[in-house]
Amino acid sequence: MKKELVAVVVLVLMLIASICNYKYIEGITEEVLSLVDRSLEEGERGNWDDARRHGEEAAKLWESYDGYTHIFLRHSEIVDADAVLYHFIEQIYSQNISTAKAAREAARARLEHLVQVEKLRPGSIF
Amino acid sequence: MAISIVRTLILYVSIITSMRIMGKRQIGELEPAELVVAVLISELAAQPLQDIGTPLIYGLVPAATLVICELLVSFGIVKSVKFRAFICGKPSVIIKDGQIIQQEMKKSRLTVDELAEQLRKKGVLDYSAVRYAILETDGKITPVLSTMHQPVTPKDMQLAVDEIGYPVIVINEGRVIEKNLQYLGLTPKWLEQQLHARNITSPEDVYVLTVDDFGRIYYALKEAT
Known part of the structure; x- marks a missing residue:
């Protein structure tokens, strides 16, 4: 009976950990995307220096979670997320607001997808 | 390369531990539910082993979940006859x-x-x-x-035969198993006397020595290499 109780406790802990993991990755992506949004806003105002600064901050912030992302995400997903973030920064550097907007949308879609696949819903399960 | 080795070691230890937690059985003795779990666990382990881009946790978490399920199902099988019939079928x-x-x-x-x-x-x-x-x-x-x-038994023939005793290994490839000696209520001194009576100078010369419930001894000496 003791063994079975431990098994149930471990299962519950794993479920709680998965919910915490979902909340954590949601927090990370929101943080990164808010910097991306600020970068685009600055770009729209013509403040390209600030836009670059925020864009680089977004990329640095994403990289600072490297320890976590490499344990919990597929490496191909991390590479994709890196690619869309740097593509956005590239557009900011080239001071092209329309392509920067498109790159922001791509970054948003890519990072939000990472959160969505962790969310417990029929679409993710099946 | 080193990453693959470390990942393989981690998964190997995890899978062996999982199997130990589930209980020791041979493949041929597995019930259908246990066989499914064993096959699934090996499949889950294989994926992160082949692809280092897949986090280990993608193999470890499902394997742990399966072990938990297996433990709970085993508990249900022991507790409920109906549940056992549902999971394992009936003879x-x-x-x-x-x-x-x-x-x-x-x-x-x-x-x-x-x-x-x-x-x-x-x-x-x-x-x-x-x-x-x-x-x-x-x-x-x-x-x-x-x-x-049916084969004829001593009972059918009304013959008096010696009862079978369970043989406990006391010396295993030259090593004295103290725990088994204690289980039999015997002492190292007794063992020494028995070896001496058989002209054996040291337990290290013995390949195997067993003692059954009736104190009957079987032994085989190590072959000269």
Whole structure:
């Protein structure tokens, strides 16, 4: 009976950990995307220096979670997320607001997808 | 390369631990549910092993979940007969009084060739000698011969024979197993005396030595290399 109780406790802990993991990755992506949004806003105002600064901050912030992302995400997903973030920064550097907007949308879609696949819903399960 | 080695070691230890937690059984003795879990765990381990881009946790978490499920199902099997019948199925009688029950054979999807093979393995060639043949939940067939075809026992012959005692290994490849000596209520001194009486100078010369419940000793000396 003791063994079975431990098994149930471990299962519950794993479920709680998965919910915490979902909340954590949601927090990370929101943080990164808010910097991306600020970068685009600055770009729209013509403040390209600030836009670059925020864009680089977004990329640095994403990289600072490297320890976590490499344990919990597929490496191909991390590479994709890196690619869309740097593509956005590239557009900011080239001071092209329309392509920067498109790159922001791509970054948003890519990072939000990472959160969505962790969310417990029929679409993710099946 | 080093990453692959470390990942393999981690998964190996995890899978061995999982199997130990589930209990030791051989593949042939696994119930259907246990076989499913064993196959699934090996599949789950294989994926992160082949692809270092897949986090180990993608293999470890599902494997841990399966082990937990298996533990809970085993608990349910022990506690409830209905649950056991649902998970493991029920044994079915496929031969009764020498007659093959064809309906049961069809239901169990068992062919005559498979039945013949399994009976041959048990040394049964004459179906009419079988009182009952039971298809067990692990897929094996247990034949019970009719009384007339049962081997003669000492009881039938009214013979007095020595009872069988369970042999406990006391010396294993030269090493004295103290725990087993204590289990038998014996002392190292007793063992020393027994070895001396058999002209054995040291336990290291003994390949195996067993003592049964009645104190009967069996031993084999190490072969000279």
